[in-house]
Amino acid sequence: MKLLNMYQSKIKMQAEAQHDQELCELEQRVSLCRALLEQKLGKEMPVLQECTKQIWSLLEQQAHEIKAFDLESIWEGFILDWDYR
Incomplete structure (x- = not known):
């Protein structure tokens, strides 16, 4: 019994x-993967921010152009009802 317990x-x-x-090896792997992801995110974040700015700018430009088109359409008589939306 003693041998079995030992x-x-x-x-x-x-x-x-x-x-x-x-556990130690897994923690090291996770730490390395996290560091690589943070580095990649750090590189890609400015690009994403610039894309977001461009998208907002294009959306604002589109809204302005739609409004101008609608006003011109009304002025030319294509749309008779001012409250069409």
Whole structure:
């Protein structure tokens, strides 16, 4: 019984050591992946911000052009009802 308890304790310690080692390796991998993702995000964020600015600018330009078109259409008599929307 004593030998069995010693053997089980040895197996348990080995399993715990392996678990700790694997946990440490996983934490290192996660840390590395996170650092790489943060670096990639840091590089891509300015590009995304510039794209967002361009999109908003185009949307504002489109709204202005639609309003101008609508006013010109009304002026030319294509739209008779002023409250068409």
